[in-house]
Amino acid sequence: MATFNLTVNGQPRSVEAEPEMPLLWVLRDELGLVGTKYGCGIGACGACTVHLDGAAIRSCSLPVSQVGEQPVTTIEGLSADGDHPVQLAWLEHDVPQCGYCQAGQIMSAAALLDGIPNPDEAEISAGMSGNICRCGTYTRIHAAVKSAAEKLS
Amino acid sequence: MSHNQPSRRSFLKVTAATGGGLLLGFSWLTSCESEKAEKARPELVMPEKWVAVNAFLKIGDNGVVTIMSPNPEIGQNVKTAMPMLVAEELDVDWKNVIVEQAGLDTDNYERQLAGGSQSIRHGWEPLRKAGATARYMLLQAAAQQLDVDAGSLRTENGMIFHDGSDRKLGYGEVASLAATLPLPEEVTLKDPADFKIIGHATKNVDARKITTGQPLFGLDLQREGMKYAAIVHPPAFGLKLKSVDDSAVRGLPGIHDVVTIDAAPEGVEMQWSDVNAFPQLVAVIGDNTWRVLQAKKKLKIEWEQTSPLESTADQLENLRLTLQEGKAEEARRDGNPEAAFARAATIIDRTYSAPFLPHNTMEPMNFFADVWEDRAELVGPIQTPEFLRKTVSALLDMPEANIDIMMTRMGGGFGRRLYGNFGVEAALISKAAGVPVKLVYSREDDMTQGTYRPEYLVRYRAGLDEEGRLIAFHVRGTGAGESPVFANRYPAGTVENYLAENISTESNVSTGAWRAPRSNFIAGAEQAFLDEVAEAAGKDPIEFRLELFDRAIKDPVGEENDYDPERYAGVLKLVRDKSGWKTGEDQRGVAAYYCHNSYVAQVLEARLDAGEPRVNEVHCAVDCGIVVNPEGAHNQIEGGIIDGVGHALFGAVTFTDGKPDQQNFDTYRLIRHIEAPRAIHTHFVENNIDPTGLGEPSLPPVIGALANAIYRVTGERVYDQPFVQRRELRG
Numbered sequence: 001m002a003t004f005n006l007t008v009n010g011q012p013r014s015v016e017a018e019p020e021m022p023l024l025w026v027l028r029d030e031l032g033l034v035g036t037k038y039g040c041g042i043g044a045c046g047a048c049t050v051h052l053d054g055a056a057i058r059s060c061s062l063p064v065s066q067v068g069e070q071p072v073t074t075i076e077g078l079s080a081d082g083d084h085p086v087q088l089a090w091l092e093h094d095v096p097q098c099g100y101c102q103a104g105q106i107m108s109a110a111a112l113l114d115g116i117p118n119p120d121e122a123e124i125s126a127g128m129s130g131n132i133c134r135c136g137t138y139t140r141i142h143a144a145v146k147s148a149a150e151k152l153s
Numbered sequence: 154m155s156h157n158q159p160s161r162r163s164f165l166k167v168t169a170a171t172g173g174g175l176l177l178g179f180s181w182l183t184s185c186e187s188e189k190a191e192k193a194r195p196e197l198v199m200p201e202k203w204v205a206v207n208a209f210l211k212i213g214d215n216g217v218v219t220i221m222s223p224n225p226e227i228g229q230n231v232k233t234a235m236p237m238l239v240a241e242e243l244d245v246d247w248k249n250v251i252v253e254q255a256g257l258d259t260d261n262y263e264r265q266l267a268g269g270s271q272s273i274r275h276g277w278e279p280l281r282k283a284g285a286t287a288r289y290m291l292l293q294a295a296a297q298q299l300d301v302d303a304g305s306l307r308t309e310n311g312m313i314f315h316d317g318s319d320r321k322l323g324y325g326e327v328a329s330l331a332a333t334l335p336l337p338e339e340v341t342l343k344d345p346a347d348f349k350i351i352g353h354a355t356k357n358v359d360a361r362k363i364t365t366g367q368p369l370f371g372l373d374l375q376r377e378g379m380k381y382a383a384i385v386h387p388p389a390f391g392l393k394l395k396s397v398d399d400s401a402v403r404g405l406p407g408i409h410d411v412v413t414i415d416a417a418p419e420g421v422e423m424q425w426s427d428v429n430a431f432p433q434l435v436a437v438i439g440d441n442t443w444r445v446l447q448a449k450k451k452l453k454i455e456w457e458q459t460s461p462l463e464s465t466a467d468q469l470e471n472l473r474l475t476l477q478e479g480k481a482e483e484a485r486r487d488g489n490p491e492a493a494f495a496r497a498a499t500i501i502d503r504t505y506s507a508p509f510l511p512h513n514t515m516e517p518m519n520f521f522a523d524v525w526e527d528r529a530e531l532v533g534p535i536q537t538p539e540f541l542r543k544t545v546s547a548l549l550d551m552p553e554a555n556i557d558i559m560m561t562r563m564g565g566g567f568g569r570r571l572y573g574n575f576g577v578e579a580a581l582i583s584k585a586a587g588v589p590v591k592l593v594y595s596r597e598d599d600m601t602q603g604t605y606r607p608e609y610l611v612r613y614r615a616g617l618d619e620e621g622r623l624i625a626f627h628v629r630g631t632g633a634g635e636s637p638v639f640a641n642r643y644p645a646g647t648v649e650n651y652l653a654e655n656i657s658t659e660s661n662v663s664t665g666a667w668r669a670p671r672s673n674f675i676a677g678a679e680q681a682f683l684d685e686v687a688e689a690a691g692k693d694p695i696e697f698r699l700e701l702f703d704r705a706i707k708d709p710v711g712e713e714n715d716y717d718p719e720r721y722a723g724v725l726k727l728v729r730d731k732s733g734w735k736t737g738e739d740q741r742g743v744a745a746y747y748c749h750n751s752y753v754a755q756v757l758e759a760r761l762d763a764g765e766p767r768v769n770e771v772h773c774a775v776d777c778g779i780v781v782n783p784e785g786a787h788n789q790i791e792g793g794i795i796d797g798v799g800h801a802l803f804g805a806v807t808f809t810d811g812k813p814d815q816q817n818f819d820t821y822r823l824i825r826h827i828e829a830p831r832a833i834h835t836h837f838v839e840n841n842i843d844p845t846g847l848g849e850p851s852l853p854p855v856i857g858a859l860a861n862a863i864y865r866v867t868g869e870r871v872y873d874q875p876f877v878q879r880r881e882l883r884g
Contacts (some may be wrong), residue, residue: 034876037564041595041596042818052464096360099228099363129826129827132823136795138829139791139829
């Protein structure tokens with residue numbers, strides 16, 4: 001066990017954990033931030049996507065000891081009032097069915113648009129293909145990412 | 154939940170004070186959800202007090218209305234659609250409605266189950282009546298308060314108007330009085346032409362919580378003093394627990410206990426929902442999910458074999474032998490099929506197969522349980538809460554009345570959460586360890602637990618006469634534990650000489666309902682087969698099907714045909730027209746199917762992408778009667794299509810010596826964004842027929858439409874799912 005001083009959603013957070021504990025479980029079970037989801041534990045489904053220093057990463061596969069001083073942003077901290085353009089586009093297109101994967105989808109989409117402000121169809125498809133939606137809301141996700149891109153540009 | 158106690162107390166006090174309220178016994182989650190709504194709906198001003206008019210709704214003193222959604226929400230969007238039915242007849246502005254998930258409450262609600270696409274169909278009348286009854290009582294109360302005849306009053310958007318005197322009252326001003334009035338014996342429901350909420354696109358009521366990461370799902374639940382539990386079940390079907398050495402686990406940091414449980418002891422009454430290949434389990438209990446998932450790997454467990462360790466090749470051979478030689482049940486016979494085949498000019502004979510499929514809900518199985526000496530509380534994602542309570546009651550030897558069950562929003566169901574073994578396990582673990590626990594399956598636990606869609610094999614034969622008319626039809630199907638054949642569905646009723654046979658194949662792999670059970674395989678097989686029959690008959694596949702429906706409309710064969718041929722033909726004509734279908738399409742396939750009381754027809758355009766089939770576009774025509782929520786309805790249809798395409802292309806679990814070869818998403822392929830259809834166009838038939846299922850019906854036919862489109866693109870028919878064979882199957 002060791003002490004880790006993290007910056008999560010702009011707040012300093014201190015946790016006692018094994019160095020190899022994945023960030024996902026630090027967020028969920030130690031810090032009570034349950035918006036980030038567990039789906040596979042091997043970085044294959046994208047449900048646990050968060051931003052590490054602005055980049056989308058799979059928190060299930062990142063040991064807490066590797067976070068260091070890089071700021072962590074989770075779905076709870078993506079915007080103050082749930083009004084990030086990607087979140088608003090998700091509402092506009094009524095994307096969710098079960099909703100479980102959508103936090104990860106939104107975090108991936110936000111990072112994608114941060115890197116490519118005006119993605120074409122192929123860039124959206126490729127950029128969003130690390131996130132599985134078992135309900136099959138892909139066509140709506142696609143439309144929502146396009147809408148968000150238009151609002152951001 | 155201590156911070157929610159005051160609101161619960163004030164709510165109960167109000168209920169008691171109003172006397173006539175029927176609403177009793179809500180558990181913690183429902184009682185605090187209205188307050189949580191405050192954060193999600195900042196534009197709403199919360200009332201000072203609530204009055205429960207009946208079990209389905211409570212009215213705030215400022216006119217804000219809370220409507221209970223009685224059925225479990227698995228992503229089929231009933232948490233939006235069911236309250237819409239209440240709100241319509243109550244006549245309130247949807248903007249002033251808060252929706253709460255009801256807990257299991259068999260005194261006040263019927264059929265609190267998510268399955269068979271039946272929630273809206275069964276809720277259609279009772280939910281509208283609940284709204285209409287409340288509206289009636291509010292009108293009576295207003296009549297007393299204004300001292301006028303109730304017949305001189307009208308309602309609009311939560312207000313009651315007396316046009317004669319220009320006076321008006323809000324629902325919140327008369328709710329306390331209304332709740333004390335006697336229930337009417339009968340109420341009149343609206344004419345569909347007057348609907349203001351039903352039929353209007355309405356956003357998912359939980360969308361804001363979902364997009365901001367608020368706790369909603371079973372896996373999100375956290376309680377004071379709660380521990381986490383992980384289980385170990387046998388690694389292969391055919392094995393059971395023999396002994397466990399937990400010495401390497403006890404004493405590890407954060408590990409609280411190790412227990413063994415038996416979820417199916419001798420002599421305890423089980424329910425249909427208690428499908429479970431592995432009732433004896435070892436559970437590790439600790440203070441963090443990751444710690445218990447790591448610790449369980451250190452257990453030393455011995456297994457003993459109780460039945461054969463099947464491999465996929467053995468299973469396929471069993472299916473083949475059963476289909477060829479087994480004694481089948483004759484499910485339906487019309488005319489003389491043997492004689493008709495004997496005189497047929499052409500016989501088409503094809504066999505189709507599909508593998509076992511895990512449900513793979515994105516939220517793995519989990520449940521919270523807090524079991525005491527004389528009472529228990531269970532919270533989690535469950536499609537069948539009533540049956541879970543019966544089993545837990547039997548296993549704990551505790552009256553059902555002492556067991557409180559709350560359903561959380563589910564991260565997918567697809568049938569998996571009809572079978573509540575994980576809830577039962579959580580209760581037994583909590584009892585054994587003496588602490589409140591949240592049981593969490595790892596993805597590997599979830600994917601290898603069984604309760605799979607059965608593997609299936611079906612053989613079709615069709616006989617055509619010299620003119621290409623279908624004169625004989627024979628279907629004989631088998632599968633693990635069940636046959637996939639529906640004897641009385643199309644094309645039964647359209648062919649003079651018809652035979653349907655069912656036979657079950659034994660396997661120790663546990664199986665259960667998977668989105669659109671049996672239909673999820675048989676529709677694709679049947680619709681691909683009819684495509685070949687139409688081709689052999691030299692006819693356009695849509696015209697060929699319509700000719701058969703014509704027969705069923707004018708002069709049906711037999712009396713027990715499970716479909717309305719006019720509505721069936723209607724969706725086929727609609728999709729033909731909307732898609733601009735032309736005879737001789739070279740990239741498009743068609744299919745039509747009826748299940749869960751709804752009719753669906755699809756035209757699908759495919760292409761090849763690096764040798765694998767992909768879908769460009771799907772046109773889908775649907776007749777499900779009245780569409781309650783077009784927004785959610787479109788979403789369900791689109792999701793069913795993508796789900797069907799994905800599983801038909803990629804889905805399979807295979808076995809080596811009883812052990813599932815796929816254990817996580819690195820080896821189990823689910824459809825991804827880049828592989829999804831680029832466009833889906835859904836066209837609903839407009840009519841005033843009572844609404845029917847939407848969560849399942851778009852999935853089954855799309856597998857046939859895809860198979861037929863693949864044939865147009867590649868020139869080769871596909872008979873075995875998944876259509877994109879995995880490398881290990883190709884050898």
